[in-house]
Amino acid sequence: MHPLLKAIFSASFAASILRVTTPILFAALGSVVADLSGVVNIALEGMMLISALVGVIVSAFTGSAWMGFFAGAAAGVLVGLVLGYFHLKLRTNVILAGIALNLLASQGTVFVLYAVAHDKGVSSSLPSKVMPEVQLPIIKDIPVLGPIIGKQNILTYMSLIAVVVIYLFLYKTSFGLRLRAVGENPDAADSVGISVHKVRFIALAISGALAGMGGVHLSMGYVSWFSRNMTSGRGFIALAAKALGRTHPIGAFFASLLFGLTDALSNYMQSLRVPGEFIQMIPYVVTLVVLAVYSGRQLKSGRFSNE
Amino acid sequence: MNRKLIGVMLVAALLASAMLVGCGPKEPEQEQNGDVEEPKYKAVLLLAGNLGDMSFLDSANRGMQMIKEQLGWEVKVIEMGTDPSAWEPTLTDVSTQDWDLIITGTFNMQTQIEEVAPKFPDKRYVLFDVSVDYTKGDYSNVYSILYRQNEGSYLAGALAAMVTTSDMPRANEQKLIGFLGGMDAPVINDFLVGYIEGAKSVDPEIKVVVSYVESYSDPAKGKEMCLAQYDMGVDIGFNVAGGSGLGQLDAAKERGLYAIGVDSDQAMLFKDSDPEKAELVLTSMLKRVDNSLFRAAKLFQEGKLEFGKAESLGLAEDAVGLAVNEFYEKNVPEEMRTKLDELAQKVKSGEIQVPSAFDLGPDAVKELRDSVAP
Numbered sequence: 001m002h003p004l005l006k007a008i009f010s011a012s013f014a015a016s017i018l019r020v021t022t023p024i025l026f027a028a029l030g031s032v033v034a035d036l037s038g039v040v041n042i043a044l045e046g047m048m049l050i051s052a053l054v055g056v057i058v059s060a061f062t063g064s065a066w067m068g069f070f071a072g073a074a075a076g077v078l079v080g081l082v083l084g085y086f087h088l089k090l091r092t093n094v095i096l097a098g099i100a101l102n103l104l105a106s107q108g109t110v111f112v113l114y115a116v117a118h119d120k121g122v123s124s125s126l127p128s129k130v131m132p133e134v135q136l137p138i139i140k141d142i143p144v145l146g147p148i149i150g151k152q153n154i155l156t157y158m159s160l161i162a163v164v165v166i167y168l169f170l171y172k173t174s175f176g177l178r179l180r181a182v183g184e185n186p187d188a189a190d191s192v193g194i195s196v197h198k199v200r201f202i203a204l205a206i207s208g209a210l211a212g213m214g215g216v217h218l219s220m221g222y223v224s225w226f227s228r229n230m231t232s233g234r235g236f237i238a239l240a241a242k243a244l245g246r247t248h249p250i251g252a253f254f255a256s257l258l259f260g261l262t263d264a265l266s267n268y269m270q271s272l273r274v275p276g277e278f279i280q281m282i283p284y285v286v287t288l289v290v291l292a293v294y295s296g297r298q299l300k301s302g303r304f305s306n307e
Numbered sequence: 308m309n310r311k312l313i314g315v316m317l318v319a320a321l322l323a324s325a326m327l328v329g330c331g332p333k334e335p336e337q338e339q340n341g342d343v344e345e346p347k348y349k350a351v352l353l354l355a356g357n358l359g360d361m362s363f364l365d366s367a368n369r370g371m372q373m374i375k376e377q378l379g380w381e382v383k384v385i386e387m388g389t390d391p392s393a394w395e396p397t398l399t400d401v402s403t404q405d406w407d408l409i410i411t412g413t414f415n416m417q418t419q420i421e422e423v424a425p426k427f428p429d430k431r432y433v434l435f436d437v438s439v440d441y442t443k444g445d446y447s448n449v450y451s452i453l454y455r456q457n458e459g460s461y462l463a464g465a466l467a468a469m470v471t472t473s474d475m476p477r478a479n480e481q482k483l484i485g486f487l488g489g490m491d492a493p494v495i496n497d498f499l500v501g502y503i504e505g506a507k508s509v510d511p512e513i514k515v516v517v518s519y520v521e522s523y524s525d526p527a528k529g530k531e532m533c534l535a536q537y538d539m540g541v542d543i544g545f546n547v548a549g550g551s552g553l554g555q556l557d558a559a560k561e562r563g564l565y566a567i568g569v570d571s572d573q574a575m576l577f578k579d580s581d582p583e584k585a586e587l588v589l590t591s592m593l594k595r596v597d598n599s600l601f602r603a604a605k606l607f608q609e610g611k612l613e614f615g616k617a618e619s620l621g622l623a624e625d626a627v628g629l630a631v632n633e634f635y636e637k638n639v640p641e642e643m644r645t646k647l648d649e650l651a652q653k654v655k656s657g658e659i660q661v662p663s664a665f666d667l668g669p670d671a672v673k674e675l676r677d678s679v680a681p
Contacts, residue, residue, distance in 0.1 A: 012538050016531060023527070118359045120389070121550055124576045222527040223557045224581065227550040232525035267532045270518040271485075271539060272681070277521075 011147035013268060018149065018156050019222065020267075021260030023048065023231075025159045026214030027238030028245065028252040029166050030076075030207035035247050036170060037203030038183035042098035043083050044211045045235025046105030051076045051212030052219035053109045056128040056226040057116055065129035069155075069216050076212020079105075080204035088197050102235075110228050123219075123226040131155050131221045153221040155213065162210065167249040179203055211235065237283075244287045246294065259283045348608060349381040350374060350408040351401055352600075355394055355415035357386045362571040363413055363436060363596050370600030371410075378604055395419045402427040408607060410600060412436045412452075424449050431614060433603050435596055438617035447615035452599050455621030456494075457501030458654050459592040460545070461661045462622075462629050463567050464505025465650050466589065467543045468513045469643045470565060477564055478542045482512050483681060485536040485544030487529060487555050488519045495519075496664040496672045498547045498569070498592070503679055504661055508650070514681040516541050520551040529554030537562040539681070543589070545569070560584040567591065572630040589639055591630040599626040623655040 027044045034041035051072035059068025079101060086097040110120055117123045131154050140150030170176040181189040182199045190196050214234070219226045241259055245251030266279040352371050354364045368384055375382045387397050398419050401409055411420065412435030421439050424432050424446055431448055438451035467484040486502055488495040499517065506513040516539060518532040529551035536544055537558060543565035546552030556573060559566040560583060568574065568591030577585040599620050606612040620626030629635070629647065636644075653659040664672050 010538070012534070016534065020527075020531060114357070114359075120357070120359070121362075122553055122576065124553075124580055127580045218527055223530055223554055225553070227524065227526050227553060229524040230526055230550070232522055232528065263528075264531070267518070267528070268535045270532060271516045271535050 014148040017260045017264045018152055020263045021256050022156045022159045023214040023217045023234050024238050024241055024259055025256040027211045027235050028241040028256045029162055029249055030210035031238050031242040032247055032249055032252050033203050034207035036183045037179045037200050039200055040094055041207050043101040044238055045231055046102040047076045047079045047208050047211035048215030048231045048235050049105040049109050050079055051215035053226045055216040056123050056219045060126035060128040065131050068220055072216035073209045073212040076208035077205045080208025084201045084204040088200055106229055121228055130224045155217040155221045163249050163253045240287050244290055347381055348407045351406045352384045353411040354386050355413055356389055366596035370597035373601045374604045398423045402430050408433055450612055450614045451617035453617055453619040454594040454627050455619050457497045457661045457663045458621040459627035460498040460501030461505035462647055463545050463592045464502035465509050468506035468509035470543045472510050481540035483514050483540045485541040486515055486517045487533055487546040487548050487552055489523045489548035490521055491519045493664050495547055500664045501661050502545055503675055515679040516681060517676055520548050522551055523549035525551045526554035530558045533558035537564050556584055559587045565589050574632055574634045585634060590635045593630050595626050622651050
């Protein structure tokens, strides 16, 4: 068998897809929640980065990975509220506020890193903790599935659970309904007594918490330290995954999985001297095609005719 | 009236400071060993950044300490911080002061030197890890130091090949070694060419798995690529990818296989926080900025430093080399270390000529890379 095929049909490749997908999936879910409430959250990248650093620092000083995890998620919430404050209270353009937060995160984390770890590149001098890997008791013994999903970082499982939780939250709870109503038509929601600001603040907080978990996965699951700008655009890829998943948690899951698949594929192809750039192009091309087809259909059905 | 007074005071202050500065160097220097009257040289190091990077800047600082201790110079180190707008004014300020050598480096400072050096033709500048473009103007007072990373990487490649063909505890049967590059760019490929040649010198059958992260700040992707390499049967890899490259060390730890670091001594980065990981980093390929600055100062003192040109320094000048630390001595078997020393000697004496990616050009590099692909 060709070495590439051999590599691709291995369990370790399938497991790597889930690993690569995890941070993107968290952020994509965050993006879905914010988007459905009517706020475009492009600060995901910065949220992830800040949470990644906060998680490392807190886990190093408390000696507990879970404390780091919660602190990282809380940092995401905080950034979400800051974004909400600027956008909702001060009426800043949300895109500009998002860009500002991303830029602040990119350099600000280096500043804090230097203050705490006395290094501008990497936090390796801090004894930070890593979120544990979990072995699922029965599943790990199933022949093919076992090696793939039987043993992963706990955050990978949490990201999969989050898909279901967010879905239920958005579509099966009354608050989820209100959130979507606010996104669909804020004036109508307002007229029946829903506080648009409050709902959007909460949506941004949830969005930040999810992005924060994605960031924590990078610095405390994927690798065991923080390094400058380590998110490397995953927050933006999550936006694309949201768009490709048509702003639905299940859709965002499959879109993130597609991005994860192509990314993992390019990692493996690289080592076999197939240009990985070509494979990495695929998710973006797919996004464009899907969006074009989708909006084309909507135009036909006349849904956009009023706008 | 008030304004006049301030003016007078300012002039007075200026005069006083000018007198003080003027007096400074003329004061008789008290040498401690008295009887030899040596002119005392003065050198200043300007760092575009801060100390503590565990890499070039720290190494440059060590070089200054060597110059101070072994040559008895007066030295000063100025950390200019990370705000680029402060760099050129600082360089200009320092250029108006009385220094025999003004040392700075990294590509961050190239344009600043190109701007300032011609304005102070009687000052002498040393620039490390980058060269001014000597065709662009009169840089007869600038000496640029470049590092022959291909020579250091040659040793890294030789080590990797010896490890993968050895019966070391973690080495496997396959003659497969890994390389993680930051970008498919000439400077990274210069490392790669040396690495491949070094590996082939040990065993021509060696295959090299090459991956490029296409980013210097994505350790997660770096780790993922190295996991893919290790899963293919690679048992030792060399990372040349900045922050992304550190991902290799996590992959090495996860698979229990070997890694070789670059630029800074990457085993030392994790020595305290994660000793298990540090054990797997057999060595790191270093640019010895400290040695190269010391050499420049020594040559300057002897009047032999040639300004107005760039010099590329390699193993012969101890300007590149493998990190010799406790992990290297403990984990690399003695016969391998002896062999590496022999190889280093041969490169130094010119018996072995290590090709460079800059001379080969992109097509030849690709050919070489394909020739060792698994």
